[in-house]
Amino acid sequence: MKLRWLVSVGLLCAFCGPVSVAEPSARPNVVFIISDDQAWSDYGFMGHPHIATPRLDRLAAESVTFQRGYTPVPLCRPSLSSIVTGLYPHQHGVTGNDPALPDPGVNAMTARTNPKYARYYETMIGNFRRQSNLVRDLVSRGYVALQTGKWWEGDPIKTAGFTHAMTQGEAKGSRHGDAGLAIGREGLNPVYHFIEQAGGKPFFVWYAPMLPHAPHTPPDDLLPKYLKVAPSEPVARYWACVEWFDRTCGELLDYLDRKGLRENTIVIYTCDNGWIQNPDKANQFAPRSKLTPYEGGVRTPIMISWPGKLRPRMDKEHLASNVDLWPTLAALLKASTPRNLPGIDLTNGRAVARRSRIFGEQYAHNVADVDDPARSLQHRWMIEGWWKLIAPDARNVPGKSPELYNLRDDPWEKNDLAVSEAARVKKLARQLDDWWQPPLNR
Numbered sequence: 001m002k003l004r005w006l007v008s009v010g011l012l013c014a015f016c017g018p019v020s021v022a023e024p025s026a027r028p029n030v031v032f033i034i035s036d037d038q039a040w041s042d043y044g045f046m047g048h049p050h051i052a053t054p055r056l057d058r059l060a061a062e063s064v065t066f067q068r069g070y071t072p073v074p075l076c077r078p079s080l081s082s083i084v085t086g087l088y089p090h091q092h093g094v095t096g097n098d099p100a101l102p103d104p105g106v107n108a109m110t111a112r113t114n115p116k117y118a119r120y121y122e123t124m125i126g127n128f129r130r131q132s133n134l135v136r137d138l139v140s141r142g143y144v145a146l147q148t149g150k151w152w153e154g155d156p157i158k159t160a161g162f163t164h165a166m167t168q169g170e171a172k173g174s175r176h177g178d179a180g181l182a183i184g185r186e187g188l189n190p191v192y193h194f195i196e197q198a199g200g201k202p203f204f205v206w207y208a209p210m211l212p213h214a215p216h217t218p219p220d221d222l223l224p225k226y227l228k229v230a231p232s233e234p235v236a237r238y239w240a241c242v243e244w245f246d247r248t249c250g251e252l253l254d255y256l257d258r259k260g261l262r263e264n265t266i267v268i269y270t271c272d273n274g275w276i277q278n279p280d281k282a283n284q285f286a287p288r289s290k291l292t293p294y295e296g297g298v299r300t301p302i303m304i305s306w307p308g309k310l311r312p313r314m315d316k317e318h319l320a321s322n323v324d325l326w327p328t329l330a331a332l333l334k335a336s337t338p339r340n341l342p343g344i345d346l347t348n349g350r351a352v353a354r355r356s357r358i359f360g361e362q363y364a365h366n367v368a369d370v371d372d373p374a375r376s377l378q379h380r381w382m383i384e385g386w387w388k389l390i391a392p393d394a395r396n397v398p399g400k401s402p403e404l405y406n407l408r409d410d411p412w413e414k415n416d417l418a419v420s421e422a423a424r425v426k427k428l429a430r431q432l433d434d435w436w437q438p439p440l441n442r
Helices: 008-010 054-061 076-085 115-129 134-140 156-160 178-182 190-195 221-229 233-260 322-331 350-353 422-435
Strands: 029-035 063-065 144-149 203-208 267-273 304-305 313-315 357-363 377-384 387-392 401-408
Touching: 008 304, 029 233, 029 357, 054 233, 054 267, 076 115, 076 134, 076 322, 076 377, 134 203, 144 156, 144 190, 156 190, 156 203, 190 233, 221 233, 233 267, 267 322, 267 357, 304 322, 304 357, 357 422, 377 422, 387 422, 401 422
Parallel strands: 029 203, 029 267, 063 313, 144 203
Antiparallel strands: 063 304, 267 304, 357 377, 377 387, 387 401
16 A cells, blocks of 8 residues: 555645544554644643643643653754664764765855765665664554654655655655645644554554744734733734644644544654744744754753543653653553664653763754764753753864753753752762763774
């Protein structure tokens, strides 16, 4: 059942007549919802005073929800690779969005199909492809799997094991999703049709729309109310796109309800990285958000929902990471995972309570050396309890000192305590060094 044709059918026409969904599979279906460039605070249930996210608020109330969730890296491509592989970027080898090319005048964002530079792009995709991943694992267990939205690693069927995909990955202009980027912004018909054609097999849906990601072009009915309360039009446009994303999530979840599939579907929600809108420049992020190790770049709520199987719980204390998502899903499916995965099962209360620290890393946008991906490192960071250490890389960020924040008292990291808490900085730095073990070669 090959559904490359899903793109044109799903996006350009409404399906003729009702299509019934096959009897639900005994094994649970799985849906990953991945927000794209959204700050941890930009949800109703996280306390934003203006942004309306009623459907995600409801999902949070129905889930095991971690308000202190994190992505291990604040940039979309390596972050998505970490979600799929369950590994940190220095382990899976995708540390930036594009490779640095030997010719400085060439734009790495647009040179992907130039044969002269093929090795650089292929090496990055090859680093990802060599890793085990949750998609291949699910397909090996009889699942059909659909990719939609953001995708950087070439053809999703070839490189990750999806059975169906909107993204082509190898066409001219392919970079981060091509045809797949229409999902959400142009409706959800490809997802609906995939589910309707699953034929009774358990299904996996990767829903990673380019929302609220720029360009911030929200529907006309959403923008006016935010123009009344936002400090500037660029902020209003971003806020409206957050609600637009929430609306599409509601459409997907409501569809599962209508078709009688929701109770047999595990829904996992996270974000790839943060975003704080620049109030003066449309479609641009402000400092201390995307591409930085600060909370505005790496923090995100994480939700795991399975009605009737998981008791909802709002966790405001414990730490969660996107590297935990595959181990969590595997535990719910009673499946094994590769031994090298660093994450834990977030539905195991004892494991969550035992873990006191998480780690992360931050790189330049472009990978300086595709054969040595960690060379682009700019910062490492870790959180132990409520203490957060940010450690600059001496080679790439020279002359900068470590920073230390008490996130319980200072969630937006305004008060650096590294000087007054020098002993704590030293202790955390040792733990960070013990964790940091990038491969010497690949």
